[in-house]
Amino acid sequence: MKNGCFQCHGAEAQGGAAGPRLGPAGVSFARLSYVRKPTAEMPPYTTKVLSDRDLADIYAFLESLPKPAPVSSIPLLAP
Amino acid sequence: MRRRKFLKRGALAGAAALVTPGGIVEAQSPAPAAPAVGAEAVSPGVTIGAETAAPADVQVLAEHERCGSDFMVDVIKSLGFEYICANPGSSFRGLHESIINYGGNTAPEFITCCHEESSVAMAHGYFKAEGKPLAVMSHGTVGLQHAAMALYNAWCDRVPVYMFIGNWADGATRRPAEWYHGVQDAAAMVRDYTKWDDEPRSLTHFAESAVRAYKIALTPPMAPVVLVLDGALQEDPVSASLKLAIPRATLPSPPVGDPAAVDEVARLLVAAENPVLVADRLARTPAGMTLLIELAETLQAGVIDQGSRMNFPSRHPLNQTQQAGATIANGDVILGLEVADFWATVNALRDQLHRTDRRIPKASAKLVTITTADLYIRSNYQDFRRLQDVDLAIAADAEATLPALIEAVKRRTTGDRRRVFEERGKKLADASRAAAERARTAATFAWDASPVSTARLCAEVWAQIKNEDWSLVSSYYSDGGGWPRRLWDFNKPYHSLGHAGGGGIGYGAPASVGGALANRKHGRLSVALQTDGDLMYANGVLWTAAHHRIPLLSVMNNNRSYHQEVMHVQKMCNARNRGVDRGQTGSTLTDPNIDFAKVAQGLGVYAEGPITNPKDLGPALTRAIAVVKRGEPALVDVVTQVR
16 A cells, blocks of 8 residues: 555556556566566656565565455346 | 617517517517617717716616617527526626526526536536537626636537626726626637637627527537627617517538548548547537448448547447557558547557657558548647648548448448458457456456445446436546446447546536436436546536436545546656655545535435445445436445545
């Protein structure tokens, strides 16, 4: 939260118009290092503002997120 | 005083007049003849009489007189306005009184607004739903300054708003307030973003300018117009026997593309392997969607609906809007139909410390535009966007040009090409189905989250309205990430009303009420996804909805911030390597949290909330819709995820 990821990716990393879904199992740790030198719209996070330890914690958080219920189990999302 | 001068000009009963467009306005009952001196009322330029004459002993309109603003109502009625929105103001008190008494407060009916920005944005939303302009009145100074932002939105969105502004030109007769409400050139401050304005000096001049303004506003590219109404022209009596003509408002047919150029576009599209049709402000009438469907199905071409108008059904197999970038990248002929920003359609700008851009389609792709934007452009405000070099540009109205283009495509399509089209159509349908499935799966993430996810919010609303004759009247900027277009079945021209055009926040709430006002007589269920920041601009429009019994379901997408700006500031924080710890400062709406249910209740609107548990949302929506179906507005405040 304090690093502001949720501002674009949502409080549960579900993603949205401003940023893709990050979890659960949304990105690998190697892929998460994209934050250091993003090539698209994402603002860069250097080690000065986001340490490697913090980045590892973020990855652990993303991995800890529960998987959602299958779409077929949610009547409101029926085609 | 000046009144005596007008008493000399003739006499006739001041009863309601019989009006036919293009005809002569006459009083309903005859009146005694009187010496006619002047032909009609004019804005007083010479005031010697006013300065020297004795006070009038008669202070009411005589039987043989009528006032200028009564005739103005005759003209306004001839143009077919259903409503006129205004926050009342003394500079147009004459016209106000004529509308409610002489005009019977019907066609137009006076809609009481609490802010001039609301008046204009209501007119903007009304037009998007109804396809007809709605009139607005305001002071020429303090009212127009309030209205200016909404006029700019309408300008950028190419929507005709028909605006009357009051002003008292003659300084010798002004009351004290009329000095600081007076202005030499009232329309000047909005002239850069209106299409035409005038300040009539006589009633004949008014009639001609009013009809001219209507024609100009409604001729593509459409845009707002302004008429300055002098106080004396409204209020001074004129002879009731005066015969004043009202010209007919015959709208010009919109410009159609040059036949040879249209045929060349058809040739390119038929020969293309991956033609792409991009529509933005294309569908200015319900026929626009029908024509685009016909063109797309004839070609089996992918369509991207950029959403300024309701151009193409969201669940049509050829709709590729959810994968627009890939579709453009793969396109070999890209046709822009009234696309406001064609450069940004075929290029990507990377907004970082050092901005860069790149072309999306391959270099060999042919780019074609059909747009009225090439017919009319202004200098100061830069809403014309970056210049994109194209292979063929047709300066014409795209909707009016589509029939000829469809015919040319059909004429050029051989059996071989038709088989290619069919194969292409199957692939596009597969891509469309896959995109819909991805959207449903994406919505499952954070499904039970609190605050409520924007996907859950939109799914809950859809479940309640999908079997109704619904109309989403809010700006699509307010829907929290495009979820309605991903989950809902948009297939009627009034299912979506686009957006503000100029990006001016504060448009959503009043435009939604305006759209709902238009939908009321059609019995449609109007729904707005209403953001918190937008509603805080001029939430008095909720009172207008309650007062005038305008049925509208407003569902708050309340993320307690100006969140787009949070992300912008965060981007600056990172670009400057300072961290985002304080990135929300100045852009959030917390401490205290705004209780929108109480705000709405205080303005006379049924309301529930704040809702933070998604399980509570469905029942609250059911109760609110029951209120809306009784003909009243209702609001459900939902606290949502920021994105």
